[in-house]
Amino acid sequence: MQLAILGAGDVGRSVADLAGEYGHDVVALADSTTAAVDDDGIDIAGALERKAGDEPLGSSDPEDVFDADYDVLVEATPTTLGDAEPGFSHVKHALEADRHVVLANKGPVAERYEELRALEADSAGSIRFEATVGGAIPVLSTIEDSTPQAVTAARGVLNGTANFILTRMAAEGLDYEHVLAEAQDLGVAEADPTFDVDGTDAALKFVILANVLSDGGFSLEDATVEGIQNIPGSALDLAAEDGRTIRLIGEATRDGVRVGPRLVPENGPLAVTGTRNIVQIETRNAGSLHSSGRGAGGPETATAVLSDVGRLPPL
Amino acid sequence: MAAVSDDPVDEDETETDGGVRAYTVRLELVDEPGELLRALSPIADNGGNLLSIHHERGNITPRGHIPVEVDLECPPDRFDGIVDALRDAGVNVIQAGAEHYGEEISVVLVGNLVENDLSNTLSRIEDEADAVVRDLSLAAPEGTEAVSSARIRLAIDSGRSDAALEAIRTIGSEKELTVVEPLLGGDA
Numbered sequence: 001m002q003l004a005i006l007g008a009g010d011v012g013r014s015v016a017d018l019a020g021e022y023g024h025d026v027v028a029l030a031d032s033t034t035a036a037v038d039d040d041g042i043d044i045a046g047a048l049e050r051k052a053g054d055e056p057l058g059s060s061d062p063e064d065v066f067d068a069d070y071d072v073l074v075e076a077t078p079t080t081l082g083d084a085e086p087g088f089s090h091v092k093h094a095l096e097a098d099r100h101v102v103l104a105n106k107g108p109v110a111e112r113y114e115e116l117r118a119l120e121a122d123s124a125g126s127i128r129f130e131a132t133v134g135g136a137i138p139v140l141s142t143i144e145d146s147t148p149q150a151v152t153a154a155r156g157v158l159n160g161t162a163n164f165i166l167t168r169m170a171a172e173g174l175d176y177e178h179v180l181a182e183a184q185d186l187g188v189a190e191a192d193p194t195f196d197v198d199g200t201d202a203a204l205k206f207v208i209l210a211n212v213l214s215d216g217g218f219s220l221e222d223a224t225v226e227g228i229q230n231i232p233g234s235a236l237d238l239a240a241e242d243g244r245t246i247r248l249i250g251e252a253t254r255d256g257v258r259v260g261p262r263l264v265p266e267n268g269p270l271a272v273t274g275t276r277n278i279v280q281i282e283t284r285n286a287g288s289l290h291s292s293g294r295g296a297g298g299p300e301t302a303t304a305v306l307s308d309v310g311r312l313p314p315l
Numbered sequence: 316m317a318a319v320s321d322d323p324v325d326e327d328e329t330e331t332d333g334g335v336r337a338y339t340v341r342l343e344l345v346d347e348p349g350e351l352l353r354a355l356s357p358i359a360d361n362g363g364n365l366l367s368i369h370h371e372r373g374n375i376t377p378r379g380h381i382p383v384e385v386d387l388e389c390p391p392d393r394f395d396g397i398v399d400a401l402r403d404a405g406v407n408v409i410q411a412g413a414e415h416y417g418e419e420i421s422v423v424l425v426g427n428l429v430e431n432d433l434s435n436t437l438s439r440i441e442d443e444a445d446a447v448v449r450d451l452s453l454a455a456p457e458g459t460e461a462v463s464s465a466r467i468r469l470a471i472d473s474g475r476s477d478a479a480l481e482a483i484r485t486i487g488s489e490k491e492l493t494v495v496e497p498l499l500g501g502d503a
Binding site: 155226230231232233234235237238239241242244246249251260261262263264270 | 421422423425426452454455456462463464465466468493495496497498
């Protein structure tokens with residue numbers, strides 16, 4: 001497949017870097033200001049080197065990406081809430097040109113799922129978005145394989161930053177602010193960790209899961225979301241006395257989406273430690289399935305994008 | 316079905332300080348091989364004498380469990396030990412003697428608990444969530460004026476956990492407390 005990649009952050013760059021290994025060519029790579037475009041395949045190493053040196057990716061404009069001879073648009077621009085722009089328009093543009101789209105950007109799938117599916121229905125192309133939920137962990141493909149009708153709920157930990165903070169608080173008996181500062185020093189938490197600790201990032205992923213289970217109907221404003229900012233070390237101590245711990249747990253069912261700090265058994269499957277993520281898929285006929293792994297990171301998320309590309313039918 | 320009885324015991328039976336009494340214990344078992352045996356051994360191991368067992372196999376509870384009614388006799392001072400041993404063995408004891416056990420859940424409350432009248436919070440939980448507070452652990456490392464945490468273990472009638480948690484959520488938001496609920500669904 002010929003890939004056009006929008007977004008040159010960790011995920012976009014890793015997709016470009018790994019595409020060859022998965023048997024695909026990159027004909028365009030764009031950030032928000034410039035693009036490298038070549039129908040015979042761009043010089044990926046050169047473009048990535050220029051990006052690392054803060055030079056323009058290439059001589060083209062980002063809009064020129066849509067004129068390239070691509071089969072799949074990889075939408076890896078930053079997640080935006082509400083109208084999910086400009087990501088949504090990028091997807092629309094590609095579908096209207098009868099191309100496939102693979103998203104790593106959560107915004108369009110969480111906020112405008114039904115519109116995306118309507119555009120897909122009128123297009124020869126299709127959309128896939130494994131990378132939007134749980135990074136490297138195969139979550140949506142597992143639901144697809146179990147058939148969504150047979151899945152009754154998805155639960156779990158889908159934010160590594162919040163999970164790291166709660167794990168460290170429980171292990172060291174430290175308070176939230178202490179551990180957050182440590183996480184920022186380690187690069188686990190961003191300078192502005194708001195969406196990670198207030199539950200928004202996890203909620204977007206569980207909204208996407210609810211949309212997949214119900215074939216649409218949910219957006220972020222339908223989710224009940226609570227963060228971990230108010231959890232003191234003493235609450236984790238009390239939980240531990242009882243063989244439990246506290247994790248930021250999300251739940252998606254056909255009835256709704258809920259994200260918040262919850263008590264879980266300390267040695268249970270959902271009490272993953274550090275930045276690890278886990279998803280429990282509750283099925284009607286096969287009990288619960290658990291998948292755990294790295295829920296973020298450039299190469300990790302890129303593998304989910306490239307697996308999606310591999311699942312697409314030829315155009 | 317022989318209900319709880321206070322019938323005097325035969326003079327020849329084992330004599331203990333309080334004599335022996337008959338009790339009825341209602342259990343809910345998972346429908347798996349060996350479950351019944353596993354549920355019964357703590358009774359014998361703790362000085363109980365099995366009188367009869369009603370294994371209502373055709374009658375499944377909403378949670379997919381099989382209700383079992385066990386009549387046993389034991390000295391009254393050993394009865395609590397038997398119930399504890401059953402629970403330690405992971406058996407779901409719904410009713411023992413006249414006392415309903417139902418389900419037990421723990422929640423952690425965080426906030427200005429003491430300034431917010433903790434005993435009022437607890438009695439509201441008992442009233443509005445229809446629960447019995449079994450125990451409470453309070454941690455106030457910064458003193459009772461500051462943010463503190465409390466773990467509360469509650470006994471609730473079977474099948475009422477969701478309604479009880481909803482009531483606790485409401486009390487929490489009215490009193491500006493963070494409620495950390497247990498995750499009930501699935502095999503968390």
